[in-house]
Amino acid sequence: MTITVLKPGMLASVQDLGRFGRRELGICPGGALDTLGLALANRLVGNEDGAAGLELTLGNCELRFEADTRIALAGDDFGARLDGQPLWPLWSVPVRAGQRLRLAGVNASPHKAGLRTWLAVAGGIDLAPVLGSRSTDLKAGFGGLQGRALKKGDVLPVGPSRLGEAQQRRRPFGVRGPEWDEDLCEGEAPPGFITLRTTPGPECGHFSEAMRRRFHTALWRVTPQSNRMGSRLDGPALARQREGDMLSSAVIPGTVQVPPSGLPIVLMGDAQTTGGYPRIAVVIRADLWKLAQAPLGAQLRLAEVDAATALAAWAAQKRYLASVHQGLAAMGWPGAA
Amino acid sequence: MTGGRAVAVPAPHLRLHPLGEAALLAELPPPATLGAQRRIWALAREARRWPEVQETLPGMNNLTLLFDPEQVDAGELELRVLSLWPELAGEDEGAARVVEIPVDYGGEHGPDLHDVARHTGLPADEVVRRHAAGDYVVYLLGFLPGFAFMGGLAPELATPRRSEPRTAVPARSVGIGGAQTGIYPLVSPGGWQLIGRTPLELFDPAAEPPTLLRPGDRVRFLARSVEL
Numbered sequence: 261m262t263i264t265v266l267k268p269g270m271l272a273s274v275q276d277l278g279r280f281g282r283r284e285l286g287i288c289p290g291g292a293l294d295t296l297g298l299a300l301a302n303r304l305v306g307n308e309d310g311a312a313g314l315e316l317t318l319g320n321c322e323l324r325f326e327a328d329t330r331i332a333l334a335g336d337d338f339g340a341r342l343d344g345q346p347l348w349p350l351w352s353v354p355v356r357a358g359q360r361l362r363l364a365g366v367n368a369s370p371h372k373a374g375l376r377t378w379l380a381v382a383g384g385i386d387l388a389p390v391l392g393s394r395s396t397d398l399k400a401g402f403g404g405l406q407g408r409a410l411k412k413g414d415v416l417p418v419g420p421s422r423l424g425e426a427q428q429r430r431r432p433f434g435v436r437g438p439e440w441d442e443d444l445c446e447g448e449a450p451p452g453f454i455t456l457r458t459t460p461g462p463e464c465g466h467f468s469e470a471m472r473r474r475f476h477t478a479l480w481r482v483t484p485q486s487n488r489m490g491s492r493l494d495g496p497a498l499a500r501q502r503e504g505d506m507l508s509s510a511v512i513p514g515t516v517q518v519p520p521s522g523l524p525i526v527l528m529g530d531a532q533t534t535g536g537y538p539r540i541a542v543v544i545r546a547d548l549w550k551l552a553q554a555p556l557g558a559q560l561r562l563a564e565v566d567a568a569t570a571l572a573a574w575a576a577q578k579r580y581l582a583s584v585h586q587g588l589a590a591m592g593w594p595g596a597a
Numbered sequence: 598m599t600g601g602r603a604v605a606v607p608a609p610h611l612r613l614h615p616l617g618e619a620a621l622l623a624e625l626p627p628p629a630t631l632g633a634q635r636r637i638w639a640l641a642r643e644a645r646r647w648p649e650v651q652e653t654l655p656g657m658n659n660l661t662l663l664f665d666p667e668q669v670d671a672g673e674l675e676l677r678v679l680s681l682w683p684e685l686a687g688e689d690e691g692a693a694r695v696v697e698i699p700v701d702y703g704g705e706h707g708p709d710l711h712d713v714a715r716h717t718g719l720p721a722d723e724v725v726r727r728h729a730a731g732d733y734v735v736y737l738l739g740f741l742p743g744f745a746f747m748g749g750l751a752p753e754l755a756t757p758r759r760s761e762p763r764t765a766v767p768a769r770s771v772g773i774g775g776a777q778t779g780i781y782p783l784v785s786p787g788g789w790q791l792i793g794r795t796p797l798e799l800f801d802p803a804a805e806p807p808t809l810l811r812p813g814d815r816v817r818f819l820a821r822s823v824e825l
Contacts, residue, residue, distance in 0.1 A: 278674070279652070280651065281652055282742075282807070283652050283663075284641075284653060284738065284809070284811075284812065285653045285681065285738050285743060285806070285807060286650065286738040286740060286741055286742045286743055286744050286782075287807070288741045314745075319734055380703045390802050390803070391772045391807060393804055397802075399741070399785075400742045400783055400800070400802070401783070402802035403802070407802075447626065457617060459617060461614065461616065462614040462615075462616060462622050462624075472762030481731050504603055506628075507656060507657035507658050507659065508737060508739055508746060509622065509624070509656035509657070509659050509661070509695075510615060510616065510620070510622065510654040510656055510657045510661035512616060512620055512661075512663070513615070514617055515617070521657055527720065532739060532740050532741070533654060533738075533739050534654070534737065534740070542615075542616055542617035542619060543617075544617065545617065545618065545619060550814055562703065567615060567618050567671060570618040571666055572616070574618070574666075578632060
């Protein structure tokens with residue numbers, strides 16, 4: 261079984277849940293920016309959470325499936341159609357050999373402005389893992405398909421499906437997305453605004469009380485200069501209390517750095533492993549999927565919470581995943597490790 | 598644990614701060630010294646044995662532990678680090694690997710050699726001689742896979758970064774950036790002054806380990822050729 265890339269869109273790459281244990285050597289974790297979304301899509305097609313899928317950017321993409329299979333999308337669907345039939349995020353859908361999946365442009369998105377889509381296919385993208393992961397490290401040029409973004413004409417191998425023949429053909433079904441789970445989006449702002457919860461970073465003391473208040477109360481806009489390394493935000497610039505160089509120190513996905521411009525950058529999976537700008541805050545793990553999906557131009561609020569809240573939010577996300585798993589298991593779907 | 602029992606210097610005060618809910622930063626007050634960094638590596642080596650610690654990442658004068666908060670409470674981990682810290686001797690100097698790195702200095706391999714000579718007031722061949730005579734230590738890897746932040750550059754060789762960074766520094770270029778020297782493992786944008794190039798691969802994702810250098814390594818540059 262293979263998938264042929266007819267049109268990759270702005271940036272398409274092979275990603276799994278990331279490459280771990282190598283940060284000490286300068287190797288970033290990478291991986292799907294929305295690991296929750298990829299894990300959900302994988303479960304919907306009978307895969308293990310860590311199977312490799314595709315991360316697609318800003319729609320405008322077309323793929324052909326060369327054999328019967330089953331697929332699921334997470335994130336924004338960009339008006340996705342399978343041979344003309346609409347396809348929604350977090351639906352598990354049977355695919356016949358030769359069918360084409362087409363994602364339209366931004367205007368076709370039901371939200372009018374999406375950013376990324378994750379595609380899981382039964383069996384997962386079956387490329388050789390490099391340093392323990394199939395994720396593409398675009399900056400260093402390894403992993404995934406030849407260490408690069410996908411191009412028109414690429415043919416991607418798909419591994420053996422864990423679904424039985426009848427399961428593979430089963431009619432479409434969907435699960436409730438995390439955005440509908442009250443525990444996961446507690447205190448969510450009205451539509452159009454995305455609240456990311458943060459805990460104070462190691463250098464939050466480099467900023468005055470007033471500046472920290474500004475950071476937490478302002479509406480920050482996600483700029484088009486954002487990429488897989490980080491989301492660059494625009495809003496009221498933050499002035500530092502202390503000047504001077506910082507020594508290299510670890511950064512992880514979710515770290516909010518404030519460079520000399522005063523405009524924060526929220527780092528993501530492809531960011532380098534160490535940085536030298538003050539870390540004012542860190543987005544909690546349970547909210548990273550919201551950042552990964554936040555469209556360009558989206559308005560963010562960066563709320564402050566304590567560590568206990570961060571851990572409770574993570575537990576809520578695990579409960580949500582477990583409830584999805586339970587529902588799938590009741591249908592006889594293969595267990596997701 | 599390796600040696601270091603003769604060290605009678607008290608351990609400098611360690612400041613701990615969470616980096617999100619699943620990482621703990623331990624940092625020392627400035628200045629960054631090799632002695633302090635050796636203690637950092639020793640702490641990293643010990644912490645890697647703790648099953649709930651998933652990764653250790655040394656920075657300059659600091660260490661970050663990535664841990665699973667479902668397996669260990671952050672406060673408990675902090676206590677463990679703080680109680681271990683005064684007990685730790687620095688990593689033994691003799692235990693470090695010595696990595697020799699041949700370099701073709703100057704010419705097309707080191708297009709900024711003459712700029713460094715002009716800035717330092719030294720003849721170009723003297724810049725090469727002093728650079729290759731240095732005894733360097735890898736403090737940490739970061740920026741790119743296999744990119745080593747090294748200490749030990751002779752102070753008189755320090756040269757500011759280029760005012761206009763290059764958009765594509767060739768892979769394996771040896772450069773000077775401020776008071777540091779380093780090698781670009783991959784083609785990358787960069788502002789360091791390029792004085793030479795090594796034929797060695799700094800990063801090979803198919804190899805195990807994938808990087809030539811590791812934190813704690815001692816590095817010597819060997820002048821393979823010099824073009825003035």
